[in-house]
Amino acid sequence: MARAAMSEVRGGAVVTGAGRGLGRQIAELLAARGHHVLVTDVDAASAQAAADEIGRGATAMAVDVRDATQVEAARDAVVEAAGRLDVWVNNAGVLFTGPAWEQSPEQRNLILEVNAGGTINGTVAAIEAMRTTGGHIVNIVSLAGLTAVPGEAVYAASKHAAIGFSLSTLQDLRLAGVEDIDISCICPDGIWTPMLHDKLDDLASALSFSGKLLQPGEVVAAVAKVLDKPRPVTAVPGWRGLVARLGDALPGLGLAAVPLVVAQGRRTQRRLLRDGIPS
Template sequence: MSNDLSEPAVAVVTGGGRGIGAAIARRLAATGHRVLITDRDETRARDTANRLGSRCEWAAHDVRDPGSHERIADAASALGSLRVWVNNAGVLIAGPAWSHGSDEIASTLEINVLGMMLGSRAATLAMADEGGRILNIASMAAHGPVPGLAVYAASKAAVLSFTTSLQGDLDRAGLPIRAHALCPDVVATDMVGSHASDAGAAILFAAARQLSAEQVAQAGVDLLSSSNPVRSLPRLNALAARATGLAPRLGLRLASAAQDAGERRQRRQVEEAR
């Protein structure tokens, strides 16, 4: 029984049809793993798997459905030794915390939090004997106050908290599984880009540069091969984000300044697009 990943095995990547998930699937396939790409959008999952090559399979998968995770675990195990499970599926809503509808809040928590918890449970049960790795995609937003992204930030803080607590449970049970949480800063994906003109998402556009999905995927695959439970990317930004969590009043002032900077950048982008 081992959680060593030096030998290629089978990996599941949820929300793998695009963005960070597709990039992680590509990296895992390149290292010899057989990857089961899942996505709520069946066409997207199929097209991505076909594009990435013969080492990738696909399945339709709504992470909000409790029973779906067990079905995905069975499908992955039928391909070989399931050793990696990446809970990447997620959604982003932006705007004042009180502006979201009940359905919008519930869907965010069901996908970002419940889906991750159910996936982690299915992965643990499937890998308990042989061992393996679980990678949960959190966010830099998990570390401190992020006005404009309150619901999203809360969901990602839950991902981070659950993952570290899960590792404690795994250690106590003596199960050969490592759980990891990756906390990237803003990533240049379609999900983020769809909020480019959304004033409520201004803080996402405060920085001059965003991470690429490939940078995040490489960090995630590196984390899977390490003993570290958490990695934040970039590390310097993480220090600042954690400081805002320790000193919320200061953090809120800094966040307000970041929102102002993001709004200016959004306005420039709109003007340049004309």
């Protein structure tokens, strides 16, 4: 699909996990850009409330991303409404903290099925719709997809799987001669969304508080940037991505630095508990 033609007349867009937080703001971005946006969430009421507030013709659908049939139904609905699918954003995610041996099998499975399986389901469904028209798939991953994250081992595993799948699938598309479907991974540091609001007194999540707590708008800006100029991986902020990759390349150094980084995260948690959450 010609990019110029796509920019003149916008088609449909799907955002998973868009009933609140980051996903909702991404849906607002896409609606503002002229896309017919389908807001999806496992909570039907949240999805509908978000679509109503976004306006601009946004619609809603309850979707459990673990269920490929539900994901495909969302794809078909937006194609029917808008004529084609331009953008699919896999944003839905869950987080439980603590060592893997302290998590229940149900918790571990949910993390992997939503964060990794949901990304796979959404990406595959989107590719099927984009084969003749082209499009862009944006997968919201995490810095946890680039390096080790103590206290979030299963979450990190799910995000490593998501980024490995995304980059491998992008290579498969190119080897198959498909040049007009892009896949971009956004890997943000800790984002001040409802996912972290309840983690201030959770020592196992300290690493998520060790850098700059991002506002959702900063990640939305990164999404907007890759939609205009696709790139496979974008870390937010960029310097944290470099640090994460260094720790991954030199695991001994990364392990040695972990106590210092965790201590910084715990100081931030205590400060936020004392001073209140940022606006």
